[in-house]
Amino acid sequence: MRLLVFNASPRGARSNSLAIIKHFLEGFEYSSREKPDIETVNLINERDDYAALREKLLVADRVVFAFPLYVDSMPGFLMEFFETLILLKGALSGKEFLFSIQCGFPETLNLRPLERYLVRLTGKFGAAYAGCICRGGMEGTRYMPADAPIFRKYRELGRIYAETGKLDPGILGEIANPEKLPRPVMLIASVLGRMGLMNGYWKKQLKKNGAYEKRHARPYDPTHLPR
Numbered sequence: 482m483r484l485l486v487f488n489a490s491p492r493g494a495r496s497n498s499l500a501i502i503k504h505f506l507e508g509f510e511y512s513s514r515e516k517p518d519i520e521t522v523n524l525i526n527e528r529d530d531y532a533a534l535r536e537k538l539l540v541a542d543r544v545v546f547a548f549p550l551y552v553d554s555m556p557g558f559l560m561e562f563f564e565t566l567i568l569l570k571g572a573l574s575g576k577e578f579l580f581s582i583q584c585g586f587p588e589t590l591n592l593r594p595l596e597r598y599l600v601r602l603t604g605k606f607g608a609a610y611a612g613c614i615c616r617g618g619m620e621g622t623r624y625m626p627a628d629a630p631i632f633r634k635y636r637e638l639g640r641i642y643a644e645t646g647k648l649d650p651g652i653l654g655e656i657a658n659p660e661k662l663p664r665p666v667m668l669i670a671s672v673l674g675r676m677g678l679m680n681g682y683w684k685k686q687l688k689k690n691g692a693y694e695k696r697h698a699r700p701y702d703p704t705h706l707p708r
């Protein structure tokens with residue numbers, strides 16, 4: 482069984498997406514009856530040769546796409562790759578597409594519109610939709626230890642997927658928790674936000690990348706175009 486994994490984070494090998502999916506794959510490999518042939522591709526490093534990746538897709542049985550939410554959608558270069566898959570129309574039937582998506586905001590519901598889109602997209606390619614693992618609040622994941630409870634859940638999900646071919650709905654629900662923050666937590670967050678105590682990490686990131694002064698820029702807003 483050939484499993485092809487696309488990590489479509491712009492951070493490539495240093496990404497949360499890869500750190501997370503590795504645990505799912507560990508569980509999958511552990512419980513597979515025969516040792517699966519797993520290949521992981523960091524899509525960001527392969528943008529010059531999508532044709533070679535399409536060849537890999539053609540010989541894969543199952544395909545996993547792991548990526549972060551970027552501006553309520555997927556990273557642009559993944560969409561670029563998906564658009565080239567139209568060339569394989571008709572040749573993808575029988576292949577299973579599975580998705581692992583995660584985002585920085587804590588509520589998993591941020592990912593649900595994209596999840597619905599991925600169902601439709603898989604259908605357009607004529608592939609079989611195996612499901613979508615969704616989880617919010619994952620920005621710091623790549624620094625977490627391997628025995629973190631959330632990683633255990635991904636391993637368990639992978640294990641059951643190898644045994645049954647299905648994503649366990651109970652574990653999917655546990656991973657997705659919290660779908661929405663409870664009201665009291667929202668209230669506390671809004672007070673802390675007003676006190677400027679919530680954005681320390683992101684401000685540091687903006688400064689590190691020389692973008693702090695541009696944080697209110699709205700380049701596509703016609704009322705804010707430079708004169």
Ligand SMILES: Cc1cc2nc3c(=O)[nH]c(=O)nc-3n(C[C@H](O)[C@H](O)[C@H](O)COP(=O)(O)O)c2cc1C
Pocket residue numbers: 490491492495496497498499548549550551552553554583584585586587591619620621
């Ligand atoms: C340009 C950019 C846009 C982002 N947009 C969103 C977003 O719309 N919603 C959200 O919850 N997180 C957003 N995030 C946060 C990422 O989804 C989050 O940090 C994720 O864990 C990064 O995963 P990675 O290390 O695999 O790239 C964004 C991050 C960046 C850099």
